[in-house]
Amino acid sequence: xxxxxxxxxxxxxxxxxxxxxxxxxxxxxxxxxxxxxxxxxxxxxxxxxxxxxxxxxxxxxxxxxxxxxxxxxxxxxxxxxxxxxxxxxxxxxxxxxxxxxxxxxxxxxxxxxxxxxxxxxxxxxxxxxxxxxxxxxxxxxxxxxxxxxxxxxxxxxxxxxxxxxxxxxxxxxxxxxxxxxxxxxxxxxxxxxxxxxxxxxxxxxxxxxxxxxxxxxxxxxxxxxxxxxxxxxx
Numbered sequence: 001x002x003x004x005x006x007x008x009x010x011x012x013x014x015x016x017x018x019x020x021x022x023x024x025x026x027x028x029x030x031x032x033x034x035x036x037x038x039x040x041x042x043x044x045x046x047x048x049x050x051x052x053x054x055x056x057x058x059x060x061x062x063x064x065x066x067x068x069x070x071x072x073x074x075x076x077x078x079x080x081x082x083x084x085x086x087x088x089x090x091x092x093x094x095x096x097x098x099x100x101x102x103x104x105x106x107x108x109x110x111x112x113x114x115x116x117x118x119x120x121x122x123x124x125x126x127x128x129x130x131x132x133x134x135x136x137x138x139x140x141x142x143x144x145x146x147x148x149x150x151x152x153x154x155x156x157x158x159x160x161x162x163x164x165x166x167x168x169x170x171x172x173x174x175x176x177x178x179x180x181x182x183x184x185x186x187x188x189x190x191x192x193x194x195x196x197x198x199x200x201x202x203x204x205x206x207x208x209x210x211x212x213x214x215x216x217x218x219x220x221x222x223x224x225x226x227x228x229x230x231x232x233x234x
Contacts, residue, residue: 002030002093002130003207004112006041012089013052015109015139019086021055023078024111025100027065027092036112037091045089045111057084065096068126072103082106094130094138094145101143102128107187108143110136116205134204140192142183147200149176155200157193 016022024042031037042059049056058081062074075082082088087107090097093114101108116132129148137155138145147153151169158177161168165178184190 002095003034003115003117003132004031004093005034005036005115007111007113007136009048012045012111013049016049016054016087016089019054019107021057021085021087022049023057023082023085023088023106024049024059025065025075025088025090025092026059026061027090027096028061028063029066030093031091031112041091045091049089055084057081065090065092066099066126066128068099068103068128071099075100075103094132094136095128097136097138098128098130098143098145099126101138101183105186107139107189109139112136113204115207132205133200134207135201137196140195141180142187142189142192144176144180144183146176146180149174149179151176155196156198157196 024045026037026039026042028037031041039061042061046056046059058078060074060078062071065071082104085106087109088100088104089109089111090100091111092100093112094110097108097110113134113136114130114132115134127149129145131145131147131153133147146155151167151173152159154177158175158181159168162175162178165175167173167175181190181193184192
């Protein structure tokens with residue numbers, strides 16, 4: 001399970017400030033176990049956004065947003081609502097946000113921050129990966145993660161070695177920052193490049209004791225079930 005927690009509501013309102021019509025998409029996998037998602041949270045987000053003057057064009061739950069085939073098939077039925085949207089607010093880990101962004105031509109914005117799980121990357125065998133930075137910036141990079149898609153994990157744009165959109169470390173690999181630039185250009189959001197932090201704050205990798213209370217850590221702290229003692233069993 002990839003552990004994620006809700007971004008503060010004020011932060012969500014800020015990253016949605018440029019968008020009037022919002023579609024809310026939730027993952028029925030990890031956020032349920034982490035208590036950071038589910039139908040109730042989607043309804044709460046809808047109410048808060050409407051109260052702040054946004055138009056919510058629809059809400060939807062998909063079992064696993066990391067599965068792009070499933071995301072594409074499920075969203076195909078919601079095209080009319082998506083056409084009335086300016087952005088999609090995605091309640092999932094970073095993998096779900098990236099998978100959603102790969103399937104639609106609307107900005108996909110993270111409603112959650114993904115916490116560091118000491119190497120756990122999720123199980124979906126595709127290019128989308130999440131490093132658990134603790135402060136997701138996918139709303140600024142067109143839903144393409146510069147940390148996991150770039151061979152050097154650069155946060156401040158492409159290096160000087162990229163050639164024809166390919167990586168200098170792995171010559172058959174697409175340069176992540178070339179992909180980000182092209183995606184932002186298509187979305188009309190190239191100004192996002194000016195909003196990126198100059199440095200990566202590695203302190204966000206530290207998971208606070210307050211956050212170590214969800215299902216994933218609870219299973220490591222205590223047994224979920226202990227078989228009763230029976231005759232002859234000590």
